[in-house]
Amino acid sequence: MSSPILEARAVTRSFRLPRNGLFGAKPVLHAVREVTIEVAEGETLGIVGESGSGKTTLAHMLMGLDKPTSGAVHFRGNPIGGLSKSGLRELRGSMQIIFQDPNASLDPRLKVGAIITEPLRSLHVPGDHQTRLLELMDAVGLSRTAVERYPHEFSGGQRQRIAIARALAPHPKVLIADEPVSALDVSVRAKTLNLLQDLKEQFDLTVVMISHDLSVMHHVCDRVAVMYAGRMMEVGPVEELYDCPEHPYTQTLLDAIPRLHGGKLVPDDLADTPPQTIGEALGCSFADRCTLVETRCREQAPSLTPLESNPSRAAACHVGLAATRSSGGNKT
Ligand SMILES: Nc1ncnc2c1ncn2[C@@H]1O[C@H](COP(=O)(O)OP(=O)(O)OP(=O)(O)O)[C@@H](O)[C@H]1O
Ligand SMILES: [Mg+2]
Numbered sequence: 180m181s182s183p184i185l186e187a188r189a190v191t192r193s194f195r196l197p198r199n200g201l202f203g204a205k206p207v208l209h210a211v212r213e214v215t216i217e218v219a220e221g222e223t224l225g226i227v228g229e230s231g232s233g234k235t236t237l238a239h240m241l242m243g244l245d246k247p248t249s250g251a252v253h254f255r256g257n258p259i260g261g262l263s264k265s266g267l268r269e270l271r272g273s274m275q276i277i278f279q280d281p282n283a284s285l286d287p288r289l290k291v292g293a294i295i296t297e298p299l300r301s302l303h304v305p306g307d308h309q310t311r312l313l314e315l316m317d318a319v320g321l322s323r324t325a326v327e328r329y330p331h332e333f334s335g336g337q338r339q340r341i342a343i344a345r346a347l348a349p350h351p352k353v354l355i356a357d358e359p360v361s362a363l364d365v366s367v368r369a370k371t372l373n374l375l376q377d378l379k380e381q382f383d384l385t386v387v388m389i390s391h392d393l394s395v396m397h398h399v400c401d402r403v404a405v406m407y408a409g410r411m412m413e414v415g416p417v418e419e420l421y422d423c424p425e426h427p428y429t430q431t432l433l434d435a436i437p438r439l440h441g442g443k444l445v446p447d448d449l450a451d452t453p454p455q456t457i458g459e460a461l462g463c464s465f466a467d468r469c470t471l472v473e474t475r476c477r478e479q480a481p482s483l484t485p486l487e488s489n490p491s492r493a494a495a496c497h498v499g500l501a502a503t504r505s506s507g508g509n510k511t
Contacts, residue, residue: 186216222386403421
């Protein structure tokens with residue numbers, strides 16, 4: 180990979196929770212643990228994982244909206260912790276996020292035009308803001324007359340277009356889209372994903388796309404990173420990771436993509452055991468749900484290691500699905 184535009188180096192984010200009784204230490208929740216990930220300029224990297232796996236927490240640290248408890252985030256090779264006020268403003272212009280909840284992120288008291296141009300004002304972006312606004316309305320496929328209306332007058336899909344236009348306003352280099360389609364009707368999901376693809380080309384963006392659903396990632400991502408209980412489980416080029424997952428958790432996610440069984444759409448139930456992130460767990464966090472579990476898996480957490488057969492891929496698993504395939508124990 181050429182030098183990454185954005186990278187997290189061993190970032191951890193822990194939250195101290197209120198104690199249960201009067202005495203004892205406050206429990207610590209590890210939302211993200213020792214995550215290292217690089218984002219190459221121009222690529223679309225998907226981050227996937229069940230609810231609570233730490234995707235949003237990681238995204239906020241990548242954006243500089245939240246500080247890691249340990250580890251560091253680098254943008255174009257420079258650490259973003261400790262940036263001056265003007266340095267932070269410049270960073271905000273270079274990296275923008277579409278927040279997970281499109282309704283909560285649009286101020287209902289402001290007209291669409293004011294919402295979209297707000298980052299231009301707050302980040303002191305030079306140039307004619309009205310011209311930029313009209314350009315953005317065209318780019319996201321909203322009527323120019325919409326600038327005088329309020330967010331509640333629009334459908335979910337159109338509100339997401341408003342949020343996208345606002346994120347693109349200051350000419351960012353990196354766009355982080357946190358579950359950009361999960362709140363939308365199925366009928367507008369594909370349209371919104373296509374729009375994001377087109378905008379990526381048009382504005383020369385690097386995209387980090389977050390979703391709990393691997394089927395969303397398939398057609399839009401170059402590489403996919405799989406998170407579970409705050410840890411990175413597997414990273415690799417999308418086709419290879421889908422065709423031949425190495426981590427049993429990736430296989431579980433793939434198995435959960437709704438499929439047609441006898442003409443009926445049957446989604447498998449994923450969240451029977453939610454990821455455990457409180458306190459210090461010794462071994463692999465997926466051990467309790469894993470079909471390949473061995474004694475060593477409960478004793479030591481595996482680190483994310485490049486695959487011998489293909490260094491563009493990496494997995495955090497002591498056993499690995501490739502080994503079971505070659506020994507005839509293929510479960511796929
Ligand atoms: N401010 C906070 N204080 C305490 N715990 C938090 C805080 N923010 C996040 N968490 C916890 O950290 C874990 C990871 O949360 P996060 O929102 O990053 O997950 P997620 O993968 O984005 O989930 P979802 O798919 O539901 O959006 C969860 O257990 C969450 O409850
Ligand atoms: Mg989230």
